[in-house]
Amino acid sequence: MQSPIKYLSHKGWHQTAIIAIIGGIYILGSQILNFDNLNGLLAVPKAFAWLGVNFKPTAHSMQYFPRIWQKLIQTVLLAISSTMVAAIIAIFVALLGSKVTGINGFVQTIVRAIASFFRNIPLVAWSMILLFSFKQSDFTGFLALLLMSVGYLIRAFMEIIEDEASETMLALKATGASYFQVIFQAVLPQILPSILSWILYMIENNVRDATLVGILTGTGIGFIFDIYYKSFRFDAAGMTVLAIIFVVIALETISNQIRKVIL
Amino acid sequence: MLEVKDLQKSYEKDKPALKDISFNIKPGTFVAIIGPSGAGKTTILRSLNQLIKDDNGQILLDGNDIRTANKTQLRKYRRQIGMVFQNYNLVERLTVIENVLHGRLGYKSTLAGVFGRYTQEEKEEAMSLLKKVGLENFALQRCSELSGGQKQRVGIARSLIQHPKVILCDEPITSLDPASAQNVMELLKNLTEEYNLICIANLHQINMAKMYADQIIGIRKGRLVFDEAATYYQRIL
Ligand SMILES: Nc1ncnc2c1ncn2[C@@H]1O[C@H](COP(=O)(O)OP(=O)(O)O)[C@@H](O)[C@H]1O
Ligand SMILES: [Mg+2]
Numbered sequence: 001m002q003s004p005i006k007y008l009s010h011k012g013w014h015q016t017a018i019i020a021i022i023g024g025i026y027i028l029g030s031q032i033l034n035f036d037n038l039n040g041l042l043a044v045p046k047a048f049a050w051l052g053v054n055f056k057p058t059a060h061s062m063q064y065f066p067r068i069w070q071k072l073i074q075t076v077l078l079a080i081s082s083t084m085v086a087a088i089i090a091i092f093v094a095l096l097g098s099k100v101t102g103i104n105g106f107v108q109t110i111v112r113a114i115a116s117f118f119r120n121i122p123l124v125a126w127s128m129i130l131l132f133s134f135k136q137s138d139f140t141g142f143l144a145l146l147l148m149s150v151g152y153l154i155r156a157f158m159e160i161i162e163d164e165a166s167e168t169m170l171a172l173k174a175t176g177a178s179y180f181q182v183i184f185q186a187v188l189p190q191i192l193p194s195i196l197s198w199i200l201y202m203i204e205n206n207v208r209d210a211t212l213v214g215i216l217t218g219t220g221i222g223f224i225f226d227i228y229y230k231s232f233r234f235d236a237a238g239m240t241v242l243a244i245i246f247v248v249i250a251l252e253t254i255s256n257q258i259r260k261v262i263l
Numbered sequence: 264m265l266e267v268k269d270l271q272k273s274y275e276k277d278k279p280a281l282k283d284i285s286f287n288i289k290p291g292t293f294v295a296i297i298g299p300s301g302a303g304k305t306t307i308l309r310s311l312n313q314l315i316k317d318d319n320g321q322i323l324l325d326g327n328d329i330r331t332a333n334k335t336q337l338r339k340y341r342r343q344i345g346m347v348f349q350n351y352n353l354v355e356r357l358t359v360i361e362n363v364l365h366g367r368l369g370y371k372s373t374l375a376g377v378f379g380r381y382t383q384e385e386k387e388e389a390m391s392l393l394k395k396v397g398l399e400n401f402a403l404q405r406c407s408e409l410s411g412g413q414k415q416r417v418g419i420a421r422s423l424i425q426h427p428k429v430i431l432c433d434e435p436i437t438s439l440d441p442a443s444a445q446n447v448m449e450l451l452k453n454l455t456e457e458y459n460l461i462c463i464a465n466l467h468q469i470n471m472a473k474m475y476a477d478q479i480i481g482i483r484k485g486r487l488v489f490d491e492a493a494t495y496y497q498r499i500l
Binding site for chain 2: 168184
């Protein structure tokens with residue numbers, strides 16, 4: 001048995017060592033990449049100043065607004081639909097794969113592997129791969145967001161089921177309830193708030209990601225931002241960015257309100 | 264009549280959690296199983312409704328061996344065996360009455376159960392059981408809003424609506440304050456008499472066992488160390 005004083009001084013030493021190691025990695029990294037720390041830091045205000053001057057929307061840029069708004073709605077709908085479809089797929093797969101509701105160890109391992117595969121391929125890579133088969137279309141963006149979201153949601157839902165549903169599941173199993181009765185009467189009602197909370201988070205996230213995907217797939221808000229930017233209509237590009245920020249903040253506010261009600 | 268003969272269980276090879284456990288319990292008996300933490304009390308209780316598959320032995324409920332039952336038969340046994348948990352194991356987001364009605368699922372077709380369609384008689388019985396456990400004014404309250412003692416009484420009502428022969432209680436009062444604990448023990452004792460139940464409670468408070476139980480079974484390191492009528496202990500302790 002270690003004495004508490006010894007334990008605490010060990011712990012303090014460990015923390016110092018970890019901070020030193022992280023600092024060391026940073027210094028080494030910037031040496032290798034030839035990253036000039038001081039000039040890098042000084043460049044940040046300059047970049048913002050450039051943004052402020054060039055991206056400032058003017059009265060003249062209001063003419064772009066209807067088009068931006070239309071594309072923005074399209075992008076938000078893309079994010080919502082891909083998240084909803086992903087959530088429906090993920091809940092089924094998570095029920096099959098979780099330790100408490102799952103079929104068997106083999107299926108559980110497979111489900112974990114699939115979820116991790118979809119999650120760990122970057123969104124940009126998914127978009128590029130899917131572009132080959134589905135060309136530049138909304139569907140390509142939808143599929144890229146869907147696959148990525150499925151990966152995240154399966155993992156999250158399995159953890160929620162394991163943490164929140166195992167005790168009530170046991171109780172209903174003991175009453176003689178059948179598997180499907182237990183799932184519908186105990187597991188799903190018990191996990192619903194956490195599941196909804198994750199879906200809301202995923203929608204917020206997918207609105208941001210859909211913008212990026214749109215640049216690659218030539219659709220939605222990302223696409224017109226790209227066009228305005230490359231044709232030097234910076235004021236319109238700035239307007240687009242402002243619109244995106246507005247919608248993302250609005251969505252976050254709405255989903256926080258929903259969370260307050262359901263949790 | 265519940266007869267347990269030579270029950271064996273090991274979770275890991277050569278580390279028996281239960282060794283040759285045998286006891287008999289008559290209807291109308293409130294039994295306390297006592298023993299230190301890790302003795303094997305939960306393992307015994309969960310073997311009795313086969314939530315844990317034991318390795319060997321016999322568990323006879325009115326002469327029929329539960330251990331050899333197939334899936335359909337097991338469902339029929341389980342609905343005659345109520346279970347009460349230390350952490351209540353209710354669906355906290357649902358209302359009190361919905362949780363009580365869950366005790367009927369074992370009697371329902373899969374579809375009726377999945378959609379939670381209960382008969383008028385079932386709903387009325389749920390209400391009268393809530394009255395019995397003193398919660399008739401809480402029927403439509405969410406379980407998450409109840410106190411520990413109230414939650415445990417919902418758990419007891421859920422097991423009663425199963426029309427059980429046996430109720431298994433795994434540390435039913437460990438999470439409760441002393442007043443609620445007394446209240447729950449008294450309720451269990453009265454119900455045992457009223458419905459002629461076999462009620463088995465894992466406890467680690469020996470004084471509680473002495474105060475309420477008709478029969479006390481002692482377990483240590485997976486072995487049965489005593490099994491006596493409680494009056495015997497009231498005399499010698
Ligand atoms: N799922 C399990 N896997 C492995 N060992 C277990 C498991 N459950 C219980 N045990 C072991 O079996 C023994 C009896 O446990 P348990 O029946 O829970 O005791 P009690 O309820 O009396 O505290 C303990 O040594 C415990 O560590
Ligand atoms: Mg235990």
